[in-house]
Amino acid sequence: MTSTSELWTGGRVTPRAACVLGPNPGVMTLDGTNTWVLREPGAGEAVVVDPGPLDEAHLAEIRRVAGEDGGSVALVLLTHHHHDHAESAERFAAITGAPVRGAGRGEPLADGERLAVGTLALEVLATPGHTADSVSLLVPGDRLLLTGDTVLGRGTTAIAWPDGDLTSYLATLERLAALVAAGRVERLAPGHGPVVTDPAGVIAGYRAHREQRLAQLLAALEDGAATVEAVVAAVYGELEGFRATAARHTVQAQLAYLGVELPA
Structure with a gap:
């Protein structure tokens, strides 16, 4: 993941989706974790996606946004298990009474599953690659896809090897590209960074970036690099720090994709 000087502060992005930005900016989290609050306009029940870091002020703000016009949290969903997305899940469930699903909590989310919370419709898409348990959530009414860390608002994501893998990630990018081409997705709501308004271009850029990195890796091997660190x-x-760890994991995922084994 990479960061730039652009500032993303969250807020309402569609009639059904608002972002509450987590207080955890950093190298890997960009401006912070995007907690998404989903609710059909005028409805009383909200869905919270990725409640994020365990910070009481952040959780209170999520509840405030979810409770606008007398609403309440009916369900908490997790896009994947990483700490910056899921740390507060149990605490948030305790204070709201809402069940949690995803990332090993509650009833597993199934690929293609359709969720109805009040009058809000959602569809679950298995999008492994960044992690094995990564899912994305389609809000059909807004043609908005919540992507977790599969596609970010800025930069590119890391493959969290060995849990994540490049073969799955490339297949996921193909799946997302097909959804965009079919007109089912017009914008991406990522787990970090601003909303993506050119999903076709960004996904194509992600695919090109992976091809470029693979070419660079093959060139390094041809030049005699004999260890992962090399x-x-x-x-x-x-x-x-975190950048070095992310790069190492991504290289290990690329080597596994190519069937190449190297010592650390």
Whole structure:
């Protein structure tokens, strides 16, 4: 994941979707985790997607947004298990009484499952790759797809190897591209960063980026890189901290995709 100087502050983005920005900005989280509050206009029941970090002020703000016009939280959904998306799930469920589903909690989410919460319609799409349990959520009424960390509002996502894998991720990008081409998706609501208004272009860019990285990795191998760390250095240069970890995981996912084994 990469960050720029652009500032994303959340807020309402469609008649059915509002973003409450988590107070956890950083290298990997961009401006913070996007907690999505979904509700059919005029309805009383809301769905909260990825309640994010365990911060009481953040949870209170989610409840405030969900409770506008007397609404309440009826369901909590998780796009995947990573801490920055799911840390507060149990606490938020305790204070709202709403069940949690996804990322190993509650009743598993099934690919193609259609959810109805009040008059709000959602569709679950299995979109593995970033992690094995990654899902995206389609809001058909807005042609909006909540993508978690599968597609970000800025930059590109990491493949969280060994849980995530590149074969699945490339298939997921193909699936998302097909949804856009079919007219079912017009915008992407990511787990980090602003709403994507050119989903076809961004997804195509993601695919091209993966092809470029694979070409760089193959070039590094041809030049004699014989360890994972050597490949990381050749492809990404000098990195530290979370960026270095993300690059290492992505390189390991690429090597696995190519069927190449290297020592660390």
